[in-house]
Amino acid sequence: MNLDDALNLFTAGLVSIGGGGLVVFALSSWLGKVWAGRILREETHQLSVQLETTKRDLDVFKEKAIRFQNDKIITYREITEIVAKLLAIMDREIGNSPVWQPIDGPLNEFNEQRLKLYGYLAMVAPQAVMDAHDDLIDHLLLTAIGEADYKWSEVREKVLFLLNVIREDIGIAKGPIVYKGKL
Structure with missing residues (x-):
């Protein structure tokens, strides 16, 4: 090989x-x-x-x-x-x-209902809602006992403020609700 x-x-x-x-x-x-x-x-x-x-x-x-x-x-x-x-x-x-x-x-009924409402709100609402609620209820109580005059425009303003704070808290506020009526 x-x-x-x-x-x-x-x-x-x-x-x-x-x-x-x-x-x-x-x-x-x-x-x-x-x-x-x-x-x-x-x-x-x-x-x-x-x-x-x-x-x-x-x-x-x-x-x-x-x-x-x-x-x-x-x-x-x-x-x-x-x-x-x-x-x-x-x-x-x-x-x-x-x-x-x-x-x-009726004032007793209002008193009982406001106390319930306060407790319900205190369980879930932030301080801003509590403050707006307190402002409205205090105004209504002062009006009920005659220490403040009843003016619908003031009550409406306080109610709308409370509702707008609530709307903001629950996330549906796309701007405040405003009264556009004539009263």
């Missing part, structure tokens, strides 16, 4: 090994892609199931939290109504209110 024969034999061996290696490499690459696709689909499915389970759990938690919050508000409202009724009775019977002497009739 001469050098050319040995070189040809060596080259033929390399070519045959390289060709087989190329076939093996191509098949292993294809098989790897198939396995990767299956694994990815399985992982995606598992993540989708986990995500759906988590979403359901969050929805249940949210519903429980909302129900709990609503139950608290209902309870607090009941407490407020009881306390308001008691304070109205005390104002009517004892007359220790800083605003008026013992009261009865």
Whole structure:
């Protein structure tokens, strides 16, 4: 065997090994892609199931939290109504209110309702709403006991101010509501 024969034999061996290696490499690459696709689909499915389970759990938690919050508000409202009724009775019977002497009739009803309203507002309203409410109610109380004159334009202005502060608090204020009538 001469050098050319040995070189040809060596080259033929390399070519045959390289060709087989190329076939093996191509098949292993294809098989790897198939396995990767299956694994990815399985992982995606598992993540989708986990995500759906988590979403359901969050929805249940949210519903429980909302129900709990609503139950608290209902309870607090009941407490407020009881306390308001008691304070109205005390104002009517004892007359220790800083605003008026013992009261009865429509003024007593107004007094009880304002006490309830104050409690309800205090549970949810920001200070700006409370301030506007206080301004209106104080004006109405002073008017009721004769220490302020009743002027519809002043009452309307205070009511509109309260409503505009409420609109701002709940996020629907696109500018203030203004009275454009003639009275």
